[in-house]
Amino acid sequence: MEFCDECGSMMHTEGGEWVCKSCGATKPRDSARDAAMTTTEGQDTDSGPVDMSEVDDEEIGPTTKVVCPECGHDRARYEMKQIRAADESETRFFTCTECGKKWREDDH
Template structure:
């Protein structure tokens, strides 16, 4: 990956030179420095869905003490995701270990 010396945008390769898509700046490619670059070309980036059918529920994520609004059980698996702006808290997603009911909690 190469970045433009003029505006800082990411450049792309075109006919032996690096070209900035934002400002048009061009610079020659350097085979020695490119040898150290890492690319995703040829890598398997999507190996398909993961089969979780034979994984014990106890092995899927951490659990916490929280009451399920559906069945009242007191344990649930949880995960936290940043779905709003970065300066706001994460949203907690729960799945009851008893009835598989799913719900979420946000800080208000």
């Protein structure tokens, strides 16, 4: 991955050059440097569901005070994940400690 020296945007390859689609800046590609870059091509990005059935409740993660929309209980486990663009806030995922209801909250 290459970033533009002019504006900081991610650059893309076009032939023998790196091209910034934001500001149009270009720079020549260096085959030795390109070979040293790590790529995600061919990598398995979905390892499937994780079996948490034998994990103790205390090991699952932190809890917070939030009201469950299903049963009204006031405690839930939470996890925060970056599922949208990097310049947007994280999404909060909750699981009620009483009934197991799962829900999420996004900043709007």
